[in-house]
Amino acid sequence: MNTLKKIAGKVLYAIAKLISIILDVLTKIIETIVTIVGGIAKGFIALIGMGGCLLVFMLAGPLGFALLLHPAVLLTILFFVIFPILGTKFVSYLKYIKYIITEYLFDRAYYLMDGISYQFKSFNGYKDKYKKMEYERKRKEQQRRQEEQQKEWEEKFRQWNEYQNYQRRNNGHTNYEWYGQNTGYDNQTYANPTSEFKSKYEKSCDLLGVGYDADKYQIKLAYRKKAKEYHPDLNKSPNATEMFQQINNAYEFLSDGNIERYKNMI
Incomplete structure (x- = not known):
């Protein structure tokens, strides 16, 4: 047997x-x-x-x-x-x-x-496990993209601050109101990222329908509502997929670090 x-x-x-x-x-x-x-x-x-x-x-x-x-x-x-x-x-x-x-x-x-x-005794158990695995994979991927965006903005501000320090050492003053492009000490071109950052932050908040002073919990709640509203599997309108992607991009940008950075700017 x-x-x-x-x-x-x-x-x-x-x-x-x-x-x-x-x-x-x-x-x-x-x-x-x-x-x-x-x-x-x-x-x-x-x-x-x-x-x-x-x-x-x-x-x-x-x-x-x-x-x-x-x-x-x-x-x-x-x-x-x-x-x-x-x-x-x-x-x-x-x-x-x-x-x-x-x-x-x-x-x-x-x-x-x-x-x-x-x-598991039936297919349903494997289905549920796969869905959980996919959810966790997407969550980690979203977290990875958030961390990459965070590092990208940190690098932009770091380079701009280094350029400002270079100007201060060589000219005795720094023009903080200059939002144009500038050539720094290493012959690279830099631009003040403050205006770009604020604009992207506020557009992301507008897309999720939250105030600019919203905390991470309010942003997360708004994201879940919007993502559910425009999920391509639930929303059959022609622009649902595009809107869903924009909502995800906005939420990824509104990371804890960027929320804190924005609050320090205003």
């Missing part, structure tokens, strides 16, 4: 491994296609930007209008617009499916081969 269980476990393990390989290959293929299609679309947009007036003039005529209405042209445009979006979502779905199926099968295989108890 134990031998049969071990054989069944090895077969189940092999099936799980095969499914994992197939889904990995499929995911990689779709990711590659999405990257290529997205790159072509961005290149075409850049081309339009460089010769936009000429292109509009060409398409404004009867020939251009007829060309745009041609089914093949319309399908091509839709493909380059929609595929990168749907492809990215499909890749995420494949990763989700791969995790819950393979983890379920691997656990059952280990149980049959070695008697190791599996984590």
Whole structure:
């Protein structure tokens, strides 16, 4: 009986491994296609930007209008617009499916081969674990981006302060009202980041709908409400994805360090 269980476990393990390989290959293929299609679309947009007036003039005529209405042209445009979006979502779905199926099968295989108890009794347990893992991954990624932004602004202010000190030592005074660009002691060009920082901070607060004197708890609460309102899975309006990204960017910028920096400025 134990031998049969071990054989069944090895077969189940092999099936799980095969499914994992197939889904990995499929995911990689779709990711590659999405990257290529997205790159072509961005290149075409850049081309339009460089010769936009000429292109509009060409398409404004009867020939251009007829060309745009041609089914093949319309399908091509839709493909380059929609595929990168749907492809990215499909890749995420494949990763989700791969995790819950393979983890379920691997656990059952280990149980049959070695008697190791599996984590969950049903798929739902693996689904919940994957969602928690994804939430934690996104949280850490967001935290990493916040820390990078924090370091970037700290570096800007550090360089500006060093330039001010250089001016003070060499000229006997510092022009703190000069918001233009300046060449410092190391022949690098610097600009006072105060105005840019304040503008970005206030725009981020406006986007989340909080006052400029809001604390981190008020900002976090406003972010959760806005993120839920514009989440692409819940909000089907055309600009939902763009707004959701802007909301995330605003929240990442409004880190604890930047909140403190802004309060010290006013």
